[in-house]
Amino acid sequence: MxxxxxxxxxxxxxxxxxxxxxxxxxxxxxxxxxxxxxxxxxxxxxxxxxxxxxxxxxxxxxxxxxxxxxxxxxxxxxxxxxxxxxxxxxxxxxxxxxxxxxxxxxxxxxxxxxxxxxxxxxxxxxxxxxxxxxxxxxxxxxxxxxxxxxxxxxxxxxxxxxxxxxxxxxxxxxxxxxxxxxxxxxxxxxxxxxxxxxxxxxxxxxxxxxxxxxxxxxxxxxxxxxxxxxYHDPALTPRSVAAAHFISPRQLHRLFEAEGITAAAYIRGRRLGEARRRLADPAQYTTSIQTIAQRCGYTSAAHFSRSFSAAYGMAPREYRELEHRQQLDTELRSLTLPPAAGRDAIPA
Structure with a gap:
């Protein structure tokens, strides 16, 4: 900070x-x-x-x-x-x-x-x-x-x-x-x-x-x-990014190369990072994984699942369920009385 x-x-x-x-x-x-x-x-x-x-x-x-x-x-x-x-x-x-x-x-x-x-x-x-x-x-x-x-x-x-x-x-x-x-x-x-x-x-x-x-x-x-x-636009590619900024794909590649990453990897990382955030969001728990994938620029649910698994070591559904269980555990712990508060602390 x-x-x-x-x-x-x-x-x-x-x-x-x-x-x-x-x-x-x-x-x-x-x-x-x-x-x-x-x-x-x-x-x-x-x-x-x-x-x-x-x-x-x-x-x-x-x-x-x-x-x-x-x-x-x-x-x-x-x-x-x-x-x-x-x-x-x-x-x-x-x-x-x-x-x-x-x-x-x-x-x-x-x-x-x-x-x-x-x-x-x-x-x-x-x-x-x-x-x-x-x-x-x-x-x-x-x-x-x-x-x-x-x-x-x-x-x-x-x-x-x-x-x-x-x-x-x-x-x-x-x-x-x-x-x-x-x-x-x-x-x-x-x-x-x-x-x-x-x-x-x-x-x-x-x-x-x-x-x-x-x-x-x-x-x-x-x-x-x-x-x-x-990032949510399926048509977003290194070539379309280069065209939108009036430079060649080769120039775009050199710009990202100087930062230690490729343009394709940056776009993929942005999409996957947003998908991961949405999957962990309790407010979006009932939103289908396919819908989340589409909102993050993926046209194929299978492609999204493969990319997510390669990046985070588990399938999107597994990740969502793991995050959901951890959030429930945290909520339950917050409802538990601290050790210092015994029965006498509970109002009659």
């Missing part, structure tokens, strides 16, 4: 909640003037995750306004890029950065530069729900930094291209923090930096400006995300 700190205003006395929130935000982002019509009894919840010197903070909060003025910039500049991904449940955000203005809605991204004034406000009586990211500019080479600087303040779609991949990556990190170890930090951070760099290059239509290794990693992440979203 990555290092994590939690802040809930519900844990603080009502009369100081907004002051505590402002102090926490000032320590997380660049210094800003923060205001809210709900300051008398403010509600907010955030978690702070760290990837070395990069901070990620999923947040839900009442309508408020964040202003970084020219005066605050002159007083001190932490030289950060701030990224926001707007999540479902959020109202629209009015973003004013230098001379650029737009409204960000659900699934939008935008990037701010702490060296420039900005003004971000959540629509009145709405919640702000999203993921914030703070990245020191020093993490990027000068060429990449110039590209990112040219798209600050713009509304960027988080539903297509590298915007979609970045959105998926951020959401995955936040929702599955427990799946990662501190030792994963360098690689996760590098993936994040590569995606931001690639996003800027794509927005500026300057993919050629990326170094070869960054371009390779970015393309691989884009393709991997495509496979993760389309």
């Amino acid at each position: 990555l290092p994590e700190t939690v802040l809930r205003t519900d844990d603080v006395a009502p009369d100081i909640r907004f002051d505590v929130w402002r102090e926490a935000m000032a320590a997380t982002m660049s210094p800003m003037h923060i205001s809210s019509q709900h300051s008398s009894d403010f509600w907010g919840h955030t978690r702070l995750l760290t990837l070395d010197d990069v901070l990620l903070w999923p947040v839900a909060m009442q309508a408020s306004r964040y202003r970084r003025t020219t005066e605050l910039v002159r007083r001190g500049d932490p030289e950060l890029y701030h990224i926001t991904l707007v999540l479902p449940g959020s109202g629209r955000l009015r973003v004013d950065h230098s001379d650029r203005r737009h409204l960000s809605s659900v699934n939008d991204l935008y990037i701010l530069d702490s060296s420039q004034p900005c003004d971000v406000e959540v629509e009145e009586n709405e919640l702000a729900v999203g993921i914030g990211v703070e990245i020191p500019r020093s993490n990027f080479p000068s060429t990449a930094e110039k590209g990112i600087g040219r798209i600050t303040g713009h509304r960027i779609s988080g539903q297509e291209g590298f915007g979609a991949v970045l959105s998926y990556f951020l959401s995955h990190l936040i929702s599955r923090n427990s799946a990662h170890q501190p030792s994963d930090t360098p690689r996760l951070k590098q993936i994040l930096l590569d995606l931001v760099t690639a996003l800027a290059a794509r927005e500026l239509d300057s993919q050629a400006s990326l170094c070869t290794e960054t371009r390779r990693r970015s393309t691989f992440l884009l393709i991997r995300s495509y496979i993760q979203r389309n």
Whole structure:
């Protein structure tokens, strides 16, 4: 699990909640003037995750306004890029950065530069729900930094291209923090930096400006995300994946070879992993194995059974029954009184 700190205003006395929130935000982002019509009894919840010197903070909060003025910039500049991904449940955000203005809605991204004034406000009586990211500019080479600087303040779609991949990556990190170890930090951070760099290059239509290794990693992440979203399609093959990304099957093979796997094996692993999850899901216990196979991209139940048995050492039906028995055993143990609780602990 990555290092994590939690802040809930519900844990603080009502009369100081907004002051505590402002102090926490000032320590997380660049210094800003923060205001809210709900300051008398403010509600907010955030978690702070760290990837070395990069901070990620999923947040839900009442309508408020964040202003970084020219005066605050002159007083001190932490030289950060701030990224926001707007999540479902959020109202629209009015973003004013230098001379650029737009409204960000659900699934939008935008990037701010702490060296420039900005003004971000959540629509009145709405919640702000999203993921914030703070990245020191020093993490990027000068060429990449110039590209990112040219798209600050713009509304960027988080539903297509590298915007979609970045959105998926951020959401995955936040929702599955427990799946990662501190030792994963360098690689996760590098993936994040590569995606931001690639996003800027794509927005500026300057993919050629990326170094070869960054371009390779970015393309691989884009393709991997495509496979993760389309594994259920029986027509998904290495050839169709290559065609969807305007590269040759040979180029696709080289991309996956650099990661120590083949494209066919990755597609197979994605399908089998999802099938395994569905077979172990108590809510899908009555769903036929053939239906699960079809929902995971298999047109032949026999082929699915052979592939599953080869991967996990048992047939799908055996695996499902084993998982079901283990879940029942766990439930039964949870209903058993702990050893310290004898008969005297049972109410008369």
